Each structure stands twice: as structure tokens, then as C-alpha cells.
Amino acid sequence: ARLNIALGQRSYDILVEAGALAQIAGHIAPWTRRGRTLWISDSHVAAHHWPRIEAQLASAGVEAHLHIVPAGEASKSWSELAHLIDWLLAMGVERSDTIFALGGGMIGDLTGFAASIVKRGCDFVQVPTTLLAQVDSSVGGKTAINTTAGKNLVGTFHQPKFVLIDPQVLGTLPSREMRAGYAEVVKYGLIDDAPFFDWCEANGRAVLAQDCASLEHAIVTSVAAKARIVGEDERETKDRRALLNLGHTFGHALEADTGFGERLLHGEAVGVGMVLALRYSARRGLCETRDADRVAAHLAACAMPVTLADAGVTADGNALVDHMRHDKKMSGGTLPFLLLRGIGSTFVAHDVELDDVAQFLDEQHRVA
Ligand code: NAD
Ligand code: ZN
Numbered sequence: 001a002r003l004n005i006a007l008g009q010r011s012y013d014i015l016v017e018a019g020a021l022a023q024i025a026g027h028i029a030p031w032t033r034r035g036r037t038l039w040i041s042d043s044h045v046a047a048h049h050w051p052r053i054e055a056q057l058a059s060a061g062v063e064a065h066l067h068i069v070p071a072g073e074a075s076k077s078w079s080e081l082a083h084l085i086d087w088l089l090a091m092g093v094e095r096s097d098t099i100f101a102l103g104g105g106m107i108g109d110l111t112g113f114a115a116s117i118v119k120r121g122c123d124f125v126q127v128p129t130t131l132l133a134q135v136d137s138s139v140g141g142k143t144a145i146n147t148t149a150g151k152n153l154v155g156t157f158h159q160p161k162f163v164l165i166d167p168q169v170l171g172t173l174p175s176r177e178m179r180a181g182y183a184e185v186v187k188y189g190l191i192d193d194a195p196f197f198d199w200c201e202a203n204g205r206a207v208l209a210q211d212c213a214s215l216e217h218a219i220v221t222s223v224a225a226k227a228r229i230v231g232e233d234e235r236e237t238k239d240r241r242a243l244l245n246l247g248h249t250f251g252h253a254l255e256a257d258t259g260f261g262e263r264l265l266h267g268e269a270v271g272v273g274m275v276l277a278l279r280y281s282a283r284r285g286l287c288e289t290r291d292a293d294r295v296a297a298h299l300a301a302c303a304m305p306v307t308l309a310d311a312g313v314t315a316d317g318n319a320l321v322d323h324m325r326h327d328k329k330m331s332g333g334t335l336p337f338l339l340l341r342g343i344g345s346t347f348v349a350h351d352v353e354l355d356d357v358a359q360f361l362d363e364q365h366r367v368a
Contacts, residue, residue, distance in 0.1 A: 001220045031161065103130075131181025157235055179268070188226070230244075
């Protein structure tokens with residue numbers, strides 16, 4: 001499937017096609033006219049996939065240069081950004097060059113940021129290799145690095161020129177990473193597509209087993225939803241793009257408590273966070289408890305954590321809410337919260353009291 005994200009002059013295509021990487025030279029031909037390409041990848045991805053891609057490009061007469069970043073979230077840093085930019089400059093990068101990001105969200109965010117500032121901005125293309133990056137981070141143009149003050153606090157909006165998604169590249173992805181990315185797939189059903197959540201309940205296991213047709217349907221539906229929402233609110237100035245943060249405020253607090261990526265993967269935190277958003281919504285009488293139970297049952301059936309205890313979180317409500325107070329969406333003492341009127345009906349609530357959330361989280365510790 002070929003999708004398009006409508007952003008005026010910044011519009012671009014997203015190609016989802018099994019086996020696309022085997023024909024990569026043809027797919028990226030519009031960006032290789034100068035005969036030379038600059039690639040950024042991480043150590044894991046490069047070991048698995050670079051030899052094949054390099055050979056493909058070589059046989060098409062395209063020169064390919066690769067910079068390898070150490071795998072792991074810690075590389076979304078000032079120092080790796082500096083190494084990357086020094087490498088680009090040493091390669092004689094010009095404004096007319098296109099930079100290719102081959103990897104998960106870490107590589108996509110870091111490369112996108114570098115591309116947005118080197119020579120005051122170069123084009124870049126995303127070739128996402130994790131399910132999370134394919135359904136979420138490669139589309140939408142948010143780039144970032146982490147600093148000691150927190151995650152994703154420094155970055156830019158810089159849209160790629162093209163996104164090439166080959167579901168087959170996920171064949172080498174560890175299954176835990178696959179499940180974590182799947183939580184973001186389920187997210188699109190919960191945001192505004194109840195029939196898609198029904199589909200996930202019936203097909204989630206097939207997606208995780210990488211059944212070709214199911215996986216492709218999950219990716220295409222997710223990307224189409226993300227492209228539509230970003231097209232309506234590119235810079236998150238309305239409440240529209242904020243819907244994509246469903247489960248993320250709770251999730252972020254869980255990630256902060258468990259040391260970002262050390263015990264809980266981002267997607268796992270988002271999965272628990274979405275269940276908490278539903279339970280909190282039910283507690284406020286906005287939706288039914290059975291909606292929360294249904295989502296928890298589906299994620300649990302997919303071997304994902306769904307409670308604070310599953311997530312290994314022991315911090316009390318106040319400590320968790322303290323992490324939320326550092327959220328970059330916090331403004332004027334309040335934090336917008338994504339709540340649900342039911343599966344497929346998410347909205348932004350601006351009247352949530354953090355003290356009430358702390359109390360709710362303490363209750364969640366008691367029921368678990
Ligand atoms: P990641 O890029 O760190 O990849 C996870 C792990 O999988 C790494 O060890 C990586 O080396 C490995 N890997 C990647 N592809 C592989 C493959 N095909 N085979 C084998 N191993 C592979 O993490 P992620 O989950 O893809 O992305 C998380 C990052 O994305 C976070 O930094 C987060 O902030 C960011 N993010 C950004 C946005 C956005 O809109 N820009 C949205 C969501 C998340
Ligand atoms: Zn996320």
C-alpha cells in the first residue's frame with residue numbers, strides 16, 4: 001500500500017510493502033540521483049540488514065556510506081548527535097544530499113534531528129525497522145534527543161521526504177520489542193477506531209506471529225490513522241495530535257519510575273498506561289469498567305503487562321504523579337489527560353487534578 005500524508009509542501013508518501021527492502025534501490029531512486037547516499041543505523045540493525053542493503057545499492061550503482069550508532073536509547077544524546085553531525089560534515093554533506101535513517105525510533109529521532117540542523121536542514125528518508133517505528137515514530141516529523149533533564153526535551157519538527165516500510169525487516173526483531181510496538185497499534189483502535197480494536201482482538205496473535213497479511217493490515221491501518229491525525233494538526237497546537245499520546249502520561253511516569261527502558265520498554269509502559277487511562281475514565285463514570293477489562297484482557301493475552309504490579313512499579317501515587325509534573329505538556333500547573341468515553345472514543349481532558357490521579361494510582365496498587 002502507498003499512503004500519503006497531506007501537509008501541503010511537506011507532504012510525502014509512506015510505502016508499506018513486504019519485501020520492499022530487496023528492491024530498495026528502485027524505491028529510493030528519486031533521492032539517489034547524485035549517485036551517493038548517506039546512511040545512519042545502529043549496531044544491531046546494521047549487523048542484521050546492512051550487508052543486503054549495501055549489496056542491493058551497489059548493484060544499482062549507488063554509492064552508500066554508513067555511520068553506525070551504538071544500539072540503545074542512551075544514544076539519543078548530545079554526544080551521539082555531535083558524532084553523527086561531525087561524520088556528515090566529514091563526508092562533505094551538502095544541502096542537496098538525502099540522509100537515510102535505517103533503524104528503530106532511536107535512529108529515526110536522532111537522524112531526523114541531525115538532518116534538520118546540519119547545513120540548516122537536509123532532506124531525510126525513514127526506513128523504520130521496529131514495529132514501533134513503522135506504526136508511529138517514522139511518520140509525523142517529530143525529532144528529538146534526551147538530556148539529563150528528561151526524554152525528548154530537545155528536538156525539532158522535520159518531516160521526512162519518504163517513509164519505506166518493509167514488514168519483513170521485523171523478522172529479526174526480538175519478540176518483546178514486537179509486543180511493545182503492538183501496544184501502539186492497539187492505541188489507534190482505542191483513539192477513534194473501535195472496529196479496528198475488534199480486529200486486533202481477533203488478529204493480534206497473528207500480527208505478533210508476523211503472519212504477513214495480518215501484520216501488513218495492522219501497519220497500514222496504524223500509519224493511515226497517524227497520517228490523518230498529523231495531517232490535521234502537524235505541530236500539536238490543537239488537541240488533535242495530542243490524542244496520539246493516549247496512555248503516554250501514565251506510561252511516562254511508569255517509565256520514569258523503572259528507569260527508561262531498563263525494566264519496561266516504552267510500548268509496554270504505554271500498554272499499561274492505556275489500561276490505567278481506561279480505568280481512571282471508568283472511575284470518573286466516563287466509560288464502563290468492562291471497556292478497561294476488555295483492553296487489559298487483550299494485552300494480557302498477548303503476553304504484555306497490564307497492571308502496576310505486572311510493570312514492576314512499586315512507587316506510590318504521589319511519587320508517580322511527581323514524574324508527571326515534569327511532563328513537557330504541563331502548563332500553568334495542569335496537565336492535559338487523555339481519557340476515554342469508551343473504546344474508540346478518546347478525548348483531551350483539561351480538568352484532571354493530579355492529586356486525584358495520585359489517589360487513583362494508590363487504589364490501583366491495592367486492587368493488583
Ligand atoms: P529502538 O530504536 O531503540 O529499537 C529497539 C531495539 O531493537 C534496539 O536494540 C535496536 O537495535 C533493535 N532493532 C531495531 N530494529 C531491529 C531489527 N529489525 N532487528 C533486530 N533488532 C532491531 O527503539 P524503538 O522502540 O524503535 O523506538 C523508541 C524510540 O522512539 C524512543 O526514543 C522514543 O522516544 C521514540 N519515539 C519517537 C516518536 C516520534 O514521533 N518521533 C514516537 C514514538 C517513539
Ligand atoms: Zn509511544
